[in-house]
Every structure is written in structure tokens, then in C-alpha cells.
Amino acid sequence: MEIPAKYDPSSCEDKWYKYWLEKDYFSSTPDGREPYTIVIPPPNVTGVLHMGHMLNNTIQDVLVRRARMKGYNTCWVPGTDHASIATEAKVVQKLKDEGIEKNSLTREEFLAHAWEWKEKHGGIILEQLKKLGASCDWKRTTFTMDNHMSESVIKVFVDLHKKGLIYRGVRMVNWDTVALTALSDEEVIHQEVQSKLYYLRYKIEGSQEYLVVATTRPETILGDTALCLNPNDSRYTHLHGKRVIVPLVGRSIPIITDEYVDIEFGTGALKVTPAHDVNDYMLGEKYNLEVIDIFNDNGTINDKVGLYVGMDRAVCRDVIAKDLAEASLLDKVEDYTNKVGLSERTNSVIEPKLSMQWFLKMEELAKPALDSVMSDEVALVPAKFKNTYRHWMENVKDWCVSRQLWWGQQIPAYYLPEGGFVVGETPEEALAAAKEKTGNDSLTIQDLRQDEDVLDTWFSSWLWPISVFDGIRNPENEEINYYYPTNDLVTAPEILFFWVARMIIAGHEYRKEIPFKSVYLTGIVRDKQRRKMSKSLGNSPNPLDLIAKYGADSVRMAMMMCSGAGNDLMFDESLIEQGRNFGNKIWNSFRLIKGWECKDMEQLDSSKLAIEWFNESLNKNITEIESAFAQYRISEALTLLYRLFWDEFSGWYLEMIKPAYGEPIDSKSYEATIDIFEKLLHLIHPFMPFITEELWHFIGDRKDGESLMISAMPAPAEHNAVVISDVEQMKEIVSSIRNIRKEKGLPTRELLELYVVSSDTALFNKYTPLLLKMASLAKVELVNEKPAAPASSFLVKTSEFYLPLGESIDVEKEIEKLTEELNYLTGFLKSVDKKLSNERFVASAPADIVEREKAKQVDAESKIASLTEQISVLRN
RNA sequence: GGGAGUAUAGCUCAGCUGGUUCAGAGCAUCUGCCUUACAAGCAGAGGGUCCUUGGUUCGAAUCCAUGUACUCCCACCA
Numbered sequence: 002m003e004i005p006a007k008y009d010p011s012s013c014e015d016k017w018y019k020y021w022l023e024k025d026y027f028s029s030t031p032d033g034r035e036p037y038t039i040v041i042p043p044p045n046v047t048g049v050l051h052m053g054h055m056l057n058n059t060i061q062d063v064l065v066r067r068a069r070m071k072g073y074n075t076c077w078v079p080g081t082d083h084a085s086i087a088t089e090a091k092v093v094q095k096l097k098d099e100g101i102e103k104n105s106l107t108r109e110e111f112l113a114h115a116w117e118w119k120e121k122h123g124g125i126i127l128e129q130l131k132k133l134g135a136s137c138d139w140k141r142t143t144f145t146m147d148n149h150m151s152e153s154v155i156k157v158f159v160d161l162h163k164k165g166l167i168y169r170g171v172r173m174v175n176w177d178t179v180a181l182t183a184l185s186d187e188e189v190i191h192q193e194v195q196s197k198l199y200y201l202r203y204k205i206e207g208s209q210e211y212l213v214v215a216t217t218r219p220e221t222i223l224g225d226t227a228l229c230l231n232p233n234d235s236r237y238t239h240l241h242g243k244r245v246i247v248p249l250v251g252r253s254i255p256i257i258t259d260e261y262v263d264i265e266f267g268t269g270a271l272k273v274t275p276a277h278d279v280n281d282y283m284l285g286e287k288y289n290l291e292v293i294d295i296f297n298d299n300g301t302i303n304d305k306v307g308l309y310v311g312m313d314r315a316v317c318r319d320v321i322a323k324d325l326a327e328a329s330l331l332d333k334v335e336d337y338t339n340k341v342g343l344s345e346r347t348n349s350v351i352e353p354k355l356s357m358q359w360f361l362k363m364e365e366l367a368k369p370a371l372d373s374v375m376s377d378e379v380a381l382v383p384a385k386f387k388n389t390y391r392h393w394m395e396n397v398k399d400w401c402v403s404r405q406l407w408w409g410q411q412i413p414a415y416y417l418p419e420g421g422f423v424v425g426e427t428p429e430e431a432l433a434a435a436k437e438k439t440g441n442d443s444l445t446i447q448d449l450r451q452d453e454d455v456l457d458t459w460f461s462s463w464l465w466p467i468s469v470f471d472g473i474r475n476p477e478n479e480e481i482n483y484y485y486p487t488n489d490l491v492t493a494p495e496i497l498f499f500w501v502a503r504m505i506i507a508g509h510e511y512r513k514e515i516p517f518k519s520v521y522l523t524g525i526v527r528d529k530q531r532r533k534m535s536k537s538l539g540n541s542p543n544p545l546d547l548i549a550k551y552g553a554d555s556v557r558m559a560m561m562m563c564s565g566a567g568n569d570l571m572f573d574e575s576l577i578e579q580g581r582n583f584g585n586k587i588w589n590s591f592r593l594i595k596g597w598e599c600k601d602m603e604q605l606d607s608s609k610l611a612i613e614w615f616n617e618s619l620n621k622n623i624t625e626i627e628s629a630f631a632q633y634r635i636s637e638a639l640t641l642l643y644r645l646f647w648d649e650f651s652g653w654y655l656e657m658i659k660p661a662y663g664e665p666i667d668s669k670s671y672e673a674t675i676d677i678f679e680k681l682l683h684l685i686h687p688f689m690p691f692i693t694e695e696l697w698h699f700i701g702d703r704k705d706g707e708s709l710m711i712s713a714m715p716a717p718a719e720h721n722a723v724v725i726s727d728v729e730q731m732k733e734i735v736s737s738i739r740n741i742r743k744e745k746g747l748p749t750r751e752l753l754e755l756y757v758v759s760s761d762t763a764l765f766n767k768y769t770p771l772l773l774k775m776a777s778l779a780k781v782e783l784v785n786e787k788p789a790a791p792a793s794s795f796l797v798k799t800s801e802f803y804l805p806l807g808e809s810i811d812v813e814k815e816i817e818k819l820t821e822e823l824n825y826l827t828g829f830l831k832s833v834d835k836k837l838s839n840e841r842f843v844a845s846a847p848a849d850i851v852e853r854e855k856a857k858q859v860d861a862e863s864k865i866a867s868l869t870e871q872i873s874v875l876r877n
Numbered sequence: 878g879g880g881a882g883u884a885u886a887g888c889u890c891a892g893c894u895g896g897u898u899c900a901g902a903g904c905a906u907c908u909g910c911c912u913u914a915c916a917a918g919c920a921g922a923g924g925g926u927c928c929u930u931g932g933u934u935c936g937a938a939u940c941c942a943u944g945u946a947c948u949c950c951c952a953c954c955a
Contacts, residue, residue, distance in 0.1 A: 006914095191953075198955085216955055229955095266954045278955075340953065388881055389950060396951080494949085529888085531948095562903080563889065569948085571889060575904070582917040593914035637891075640902075655914085662913070739920065749912060749920090836896095841935040850896050850936095857897075 004595055004699055008588040010552025014691045018131060026069075026711055028138045029076035031483035037073035038487040039065055040466045040517075041137065042500070043145060045084035047091050047122050050129040052526040052534050052572060053493065055544045059560045060521065061491045062135050063635060066687035068488075069136070070714035076484055077136060078469045079127055080143035083119075085409035085458045086188070086346045090180060092118050092408065108407050108453075115408050119144075129545060134553050134690045136710070143469050145461045146410070153473035154410045154461045155426050157511070158402075162414075162424045166362045167402075173282045174401060176354035178300030178314075179347040182405040183358060185457065185499075186398075189342040189351050196339055198267065199322060200332035203228060203245040206253055212237075212245055213332045215267025217339055218277075219325065220317040222247055223295040223306045225254055227273040229284060232258040234269050248330040249321070250306060257288050279353050292355065300352060314352070359403040359412060359454070363506075367397045370505040373515050379505060380519040382633045386494060393498050400503075402457045409455030416450045423449075463503035466490075466516040473511060481512075490517040497522065521633055524569040531571060547577060554689035555580035561639050561688060583643060584692050587685070590651050591696050593659070594674055600665035606770035608670040611657035614728040615677055618649055620720035626684065627717045639688055646681055653732065657775060675700060680715045730797060731768050731775070737795040738776040741804055745793070752779035756788050759800035787871065794819070794871060799863055801871075816875050823868045830861040 021027065029036075039061050044054060061077060069075040092115045093103045103111060127142065143150060161167045174183035199219045202211040214228060225247045230237045244253050261284065262271045275285025276294040285292055295305055302309045302317055309317050325331040342351035371394040373379045374387060381387055403412060415431040416422045423438055425431030428446045435444050467473055472481030486508070492501060501520055508516035526534050534541035547556050558580025563570040622645045629638035658674060660666045679700060686693040686709055697709035742749065755778050757765055762783055765772075769781045787794070791810040792803040836842050837854055 186951095214955085218955080261954095263954050271955055273955095280953080280955080339955085342953090385882065392880060392951070497950095525949095568883095568890085573889090573904095576889090578917075579904070582915095585915065585917050589915035589918085591914085596914070632893090634891095640891085643903085651915085652919090659914095736920090743909075743921065746909095749910095836936080839935055843935085845935055846896070853897070 004592055006592070008552075008584060008692060008695075010554065010584075010691065011549070013695045014132070014134070014553050017691055017694045018134065021136070021708065021710060022139075024706060024708065026708060027077070027136045028140050029074055031479055032074055034072065034074040036484050036488075037065070037068035037075045038078070038484045039076075039489055039491070040078045040469055040487055041080060042490070042492045042496075043080045043082040043143075043462065043465065044126045045087055046081040046119055046124065046126075046144065047084070047088050048081075048126045050126050050544050051541055052544060053523075054126070054130070055133065055556065056523055056526055056560045056564060056570070057491055057493070058130055058133060058135050059557045060523065060564070060635065061489075062133070062557075062690075063561065063687045064489055064491070065136055066690060066710060067630065067714065069711065070683065070686065072713065075136075076138055076141070078141045078143065079130070079135075079137035079139060080141075080145070080465075080469065081124060081127065082458060082462055083144065083146040083409060085404055085406050085455055086180060086182065086184075088115065088119070089406050089408040090346055111407050132545060132548050132553060133557065136690075141469065145458070145465070149471060149474065150461060150464075150468050151410050152426075153464055153468040153471075154456060155413050156473055157464060157507075158410075158413060158456065158460070159424055159426050161361060166366070167424075168360050168362070169357060170360055171355055172358055172360070172401065173279050173353050174356050174358055175342060175344075176298070176352040176356065177344040177347055177349060178296075178298065178352055179349040180344065180406075181298050183354075183356060183401060183403065184344060184346075184351065185401055185459075188345045190345055191340045192343050193338055194341050196337055196341075198335045198337035199325075200268065200334070201248055201272070201325060202330045202332055203248060203272075205240065206244040206246060208243075212240065212256075212270055213268045214270045214272045216272055217337060218274075218318065219321045220302075220309075220314055221274040221277050221295070222272065222321070223250060223302065223308060224274040224276050224293040225250070225252070225272050226275060226285065226291040226293060227254050227288065228256045229262050229271040229273050230256060230258050231260060231262040231264050231269060233260070234262075234264045236269065248325055249328065250308065257284075257290075259284060259287070276355050277353055282353075282355070294355060296352060296354070300349075315350075358401050359414075359452075361400040361402050363397045363399050366506045366510060367394045367502075369509040370394065370502060373505060373509070379515050379517065381497075382519055382521045386497060386522055390497060390502065394502060400457075402460050403452075403454040404457055405453070406455050409458065410461060412452040412454050412456060414452040416452070418444075418448050422452070459499050459503060462500055463507045464511070466504055467507065467511055476511075485512060486515050487517045489519050489521055491521045491523065493525070494522040495525075519633070524564060526572050527569050529571055529573045531569075534572070542574070547574075551577045551581045552584065552691070554584050554692050557688060557690075558583060558639070561636055562643075564636050580689075583647070584689060586647055586651060587682075587689075587692060587696065590646075590655060591678065591699065593655060594671075594678060595699070597660060597671060598665040599668050599671045602665070602667045604667045604669045607774045608658050608667070610728075610768060610771045611654055612670065612673045612677075614724055615649070615654045617720045617722075617724045618728075619645070619677065619680060619715075620718045621722075621725060622649075623684070623715055624717040624720070642684055642688070646685065650677070650681060657771060682709060683712065683714050686710060727764060727768065728771075730764070731771055733797045734772060734802060735775045737797065737802065738778075738804065741793050741795070745806060747806075749777060752777055753804050753806075754779050755781045756784050756792070756803040756805070757781060757800060758784060758787060758803075761800065765800075787874070791815075791875075796822070796864055796867065799860060801867055812875055816872055819868050819872050819875070823865060823872065826861050826865050826868065830858065830865065833858045833861060 041061065042057065065075050065077045095118065096103060096114060158167065175186065175189045177184050196217050198215050198217055201214050201216060201219060201222065203214055204211055212228065228245055230240065240256055241258060243256050245256060246253055262269065273281045273284050273290060275282045275290050275292045293305055295302055296314060297303045300314045302312050304310045309320065312320065322331065343349065344351055371391060374381060374390050381390065413426060414422045414424050415435065417435055417439060423431050423434040425434050428449065431449055432444060432446050435449060436442055464473060466487050467481065467485065470481040470484050471478055472485060490501065504516045508514055528534055528540045532540055544556065555577045559576035562576055562579065563572065622641055626638045626641050629641060658670055682693045682697050690710060694709045755772065759765060765781065765783055772778060772781050787801065788803055788805055790805040790807065791812065792805040793810060793815060794801060794803045833854055837858060843851055
């Protein structure tokens, strides 16, 4: 078969991906084999592939492909997340661009638009994953708002409500004034901003005195219902129990005292606005203060107070400051840096707001989930995340599960005409419950009003590993029993709590079992300057462009080369070049092998030795790769492979076995080489699926339906360490000879003679054929003494080597070289002697360590003797 | 403020149970090679106060403490 001179990824990748799909290699159904399951962290349905996805999914594909080749029934479940806030924001924006306001639409109309958008743009990202080579079972593609998924979510909500774990309550929530929804704490990003600290003057009632209070938010005076002082603040003792007048507003409010107030900050006086600050809210609860909410949902001032009505809060701040100044109620303004919460989705300033929300009690649910991680039943990789996880789980807060959006699972709570509510999986079920609750049999579904809110997106994703196998609705079905618990979860540490912890909780609650055995936490993909990759910085390359330019294999290699678990990775395009170069190396190695003419003839001794050695080395490396994978050191496994292929196989083995130009190779060696090459392809395949598949098909005539991706991974086997270390010694000798050639400017092909003084005659008797070939020698002769002719020499272990080079020997230079080595060894010996003459070392160090030192001593001494002799001979 | 982590070659990082795996790898740099698989290559070379200062130990890159710098998470002093 003709092999193209260059590897062309683009045609190859499409060809093989199509082949794999046609042969249905990705799909899985339960059978007698042991399963290996991964559920994809579902990307946002409207998302577009970025470098983080590349990393994440490459890791998953490597794990999945490897497991498949190791004989597991592998199932990688793909899917997308409805991402209520993000998607709804996109749809709202799109409608706005078309001149349609969301609030001009009914819920049904809006959802129709949203679904239309989803059908059109949803799942692009999954198509993109195919370009990467992802071997997902696409038939299982699931969307978190598919009917059966939504049913599972609703069922769980109803169940938790029945168990008394769901409650409604007024809580301070993070209000997004643009998206008009509450956000979870995790969706709020705190950012430092330059702002101002305003010093406001509150007049003491019945006195001419003013109390000055520092605040960053003067507009909230409209909602002030108390001033708070620290009881231990001696400056203000005389004010305890008095009242003050809120500036501009004129309302009289009490002065209260609480140790919460920091005496050092500002003036030591705090204005309390329970409706608009979390801490103030707590004070409000403690002292039973009035709560005045002064904002509309969109962040404008409402009409509760009758001032600044309809004005935006940001505008209002400046206007109020001006009005205060004019009324001489503004003492001063200082520059001040403080932290402001911003919405992760809309980037608007979060407003703490009191609102009626649905909550899930977390304390009891979290306990088993904490235990499974602390006991390593669920292993976090790297383990350092255990601490963070514990900290969070021990301080877990109730989960606000409601969102004021339309895109998502609508909360299955139904309000009754006369107040109160019932919960049911369907309107019919709710109606039945309502009839029972009210005793009113004439109620109809139309009388019930379903709660407007939808559930937090995470409230569906926390069921993901269960619901994709329909384990909520049909807890005893074959699939869930076979695939669950899944094996590995690969995700970003940022969502350890949002998602991972909650999946573990859901696993315990609904399967009495953990959802996965280990969680591989990836790092964040950053650019060379350590900046996070983001659209706004424009430093994030488009992965598809990279794939088009370098091929998917190269990009996969790049992702895996720089990614230790949990470490951020500095991504740079040069890494992809390195990946591409590696592919090129593999390609060309194969071209070399395939170019050989094969003949039935006697096998050369050098080839026998090379094959023996490489197979040992291969076994050793397979064992090491195995252990690296077992510890999820995937990048390390790849490095091992890279070196095995490039240095050991291409650099040494192929040179050892390569026939002289124009000469044929014996068929035995050829077969052995093909066998080795094929094993290497197997090992590389999970990382570089396309090029390996292509070459595997070039190796022999494969039948239709055969594929590298479904053939068996070479198993780890014992290796002979002596053979490996012997050959290492030979490689060192070869390198030394190459060095001498280089120093002397001798052409590679000029044959030299090598004389060896060594006690290990067996070693040299065995490996002489290899030395002859690799170092271009005319002969290797074991001698008892160094040859008389002037020779260049070197030492490897305790053997001496001489290359008589006649005229070209520069005696002075030789002496210099030998002296340098002698000096080094003398110093080395000195340090060893010192150690050995230290009684405390000999007494307390373990015996084997002492033995090793003694061996070093003997070794150095003999080398020194030999060098000294050589120098003195040269001197004469 | 609370918690966690990191600091090793120009860059990215290994270095696991303290001792020949002890100062390493890849990339980058430099030198020499258009040696018929591969210049996306081959053969070599240079390059480090293992962040500081102490301590433990016969022995420390490795363990402990302190300081410094950076990173992340949590909480938010108005």
C-alpha cells in the first residue's frame, strides 16, 4: 500500500470519525462486561466550544478510549444543559434585537421562541466535540429539559417537599436587576471598585447635635429604620436610647446598640437598612426593626417613601448626595475602595433584596455527602480539594432553588383561590391534593394558579448521573443498575460545590449510593501571560480553527501535555506544534518501516538484541503508564509515551534495526518491528485517535469492521531490568564515541576500532554486534591492557574504552580532559569518604544505604586509579 | 478577616517514603550537520543560592517553624 509522504489530518479525521460512527463503536448497551461510565458535564445548550471544553473533553475521551481498549463496556453520555439564566438572557437579547420586549409576550409565546432558538443553536457544541474525536454514545444525547428529564426534576421536587425539606421563605437574596431574578451566592462575583464614602448628618431628636454616619450607599437612607452604635463606644454613650431624624426623609428612627458595629470604621455609627443589606437584615431581625423596601425589581426607586420615585439607584445616589450637600447634611465625601457583587450573567450590580423564594434544607442532606468524600469513597483528584469541600459542606446553607425566569422547569406548586398552596407532579395531582386540603370538591384546574418561578438549573443537573439513565422515574431499570454509579467525573473545580457536591447529595438521597468513584478536577486554561482565557480579552483561540490548522490529534496532545490535575495550564500554540511534530514523527517512523524490503534470511545478531531490549523496555513503560493512569497522572503518562516513542523507539530501536542503505531486512525482524509498532499505536491511540487509526490500517489488510479503537490494549507484563540497564550502558558508550567523533571532526561513516578493558566480558561478548552497528565500528576487542598506540579514551561504569586514532590524538588535550574527570572524581570520593568516616552515619543510616556508599567508594577509587595511570602513560 | 495552595533552569513543570532517580524533563537558546523516514529532523552544549532565615537529622529541594511573594476558595466593615 502506498503511504503518502505527509500526514493529512483533515481528510483522515473526518474519514475515521465517520467510520467509527457507522460501525457504532461508541454506543453501549448493558451486557456481561464490567461497565466504565462517564457522564459529560453538560455544556450550556447555547454554548460554543472554548479551550476549557477542549481540555475537559479530551481528558474524558482519553479515559474512555483507554477503558474501551481495556475491555470495559464504556458508556460516555453526552448532553446539554438548559442553563436557564444564560439561555433566557440570550433569547431576551435576540428578541430585543428584533424589536420584541419579553414582557410583551405571554409565558407560552416566550417559551416558543426559546425552544425555537434551542432547536436552531442548541447542540452546536456537541457537533464541535465530534471534531475533537469525542467518542460519546451520541444516541444517548440528553438535554436537561427533555420531557423525561423534566419529569424527574419535578418528581424530586415533589418528593423533597413531601419529606418536608422544601420550604418557602422570605430571604435576602441576590437580586439581578437586569435579569430580574434571584441568583445563588455562587453566581455573584465580588469585585473591587473605586467608590465614595459619604458622611451623612443625622440630627438627634430633641437636640441640636448631629450624629455623623459613613455609608457607601446614601440612597438607601430612604429605607433606614435605625442607627446602630457599639455599646462599648464611649464617644456615644450619651446617645443610647435617643432617636434621630433621617436626613431629607424626616423620619424618626431609634438608636440601637450592638457589638456588631466596628468602632474603628468611619465614625463608629452604622445606619441600618434591613431591606437592602444582609447584615442590616440580621440586625433588623434581632431588634425587630421595620423593613422598608425602597426599590422596584429593576433597581429604580419605588413609591414607598415618595421621594425620587422611578429614579435609577445609580442616578439617585448622585442626586441624593447633591441634595444632602445643599441641605448641609453631608459632612464630607472620601474616596473609598470597596467590593461590589456583580452578576455572573449580566454583569450588573447585585441588589440585596428581600423576596419570597423556595428553599431546600441542606444540613441533613449534606452529611452523608461529606462523609463519602472524606472517606475517599468518592476520590477527589487532586486530594487537596477535600479541605475546601469539607469547609463548604460543614457550613452548608439552605439552597435557594427558585428563579424568576420562564426558561426551565416550572415549580410544581399551585396556589389555591383562598390562599395556601399544594404541590403535585401534574396539575391533576395538584387538583386532587387541593380538593383534599380544602374539602372543596368543586375546584377545577383553572382555579389553581401555578407558581411562576422555575427551578435553579443546578436543581436539574444535580440529578444528571441518575436521570440520564432514567433512574429517578424508574429506579429499578436495567440501565441505571448497570451504569450507576459512574466511574469518573471530569470537571472544573469552580463547580465543585454547585454541582459535584449536590450530585453526591442527590446520589445518596435517590440511589443510596455515590454517583461516581472519582472526580478529576481540571485546571483553568490560561494564556501565556497567565490571564484567564475570555472572549472579552480576545485571548481565547477558537478551538475549531486550531483543529483545522493542526489537526485534532495535535490539539489533544497540546491539552494533555500541559495539564496536571488541578493545576491551571498555560496554553500556548507552540504546544500544538509540539503535538503536530509528534504526529509527524510517528508518521515518518512508519514510512521508514514500510519502505524496507523484506527477505527470508538470517536474522542479524544486532537485530535480535534490539528486539529483545525494546520489548523489555516496552513492558517497563507499559507498567509505568498503567501506574500513572491509576493515579490520574495523565500528563505524566503522555510524557512517558512521548519519550518511549521518540527517543527509545525512533531514536534508538529503529537505528539499531535499520538495514544498511539499499539492503533488505530479514522477515523475522520485520515482523517483530511491526508488532512493536502496533503495540505503540495502541498505547498512543487514546491520545491521538486519528493518526493511529490511519496507520493501523496501513499496517495490514484490515477487514471491514476492524478498528484500532476497539482492539485490546497491550497488558502490563514483567520486564527484565538487567537487559534494560545493559543496553543503557551500551547507549552511553555509543554516545561517548559520537562525542569523540564530533570533537575530532571524524565523519560518522569512518569505521573505528574500539578496545575495551573490562571485567564484564560476558556483557561485551553479548552486545558487541549492537556496538559495531550503532557506533560505526570496525571491531570491538576486549583487551587486558590499554593499547600502546595513542588513543582517545573514556570510562563507562568501571570499564575503560580506547579509540586509537593515530595522528589525530592531541596528547595535551587528552590529558586535560582526563584531568578534569579525575578532579571531579577526587572531589566526589572525598565526599563519600567523609560520609563513611562519620561514625554516626555508619551507625544510624540503614545498611543498604551504607553499602551503596561503600560501592560508590570502591567504584570511584578504581576509576581514579585508572585515570591516573592513563594520564601518566600519556605524559611519558 | 477565615481557610487552602504554590515558590526548583529563560518558560512550563516532574522530583512520590529524607540517602545514586538528586539537582531532572520538555520547550526555548547556542554549536555542528541538507547523514535517502522525518530540518516539524539528527548529534551535542550551556543554563539552577531548589524563595528567605532558622530548626530537626549522621544526612534536607524533600520534614518543621518564621518571613516574603503570588494564586484560589469562603465571608463581606457600612
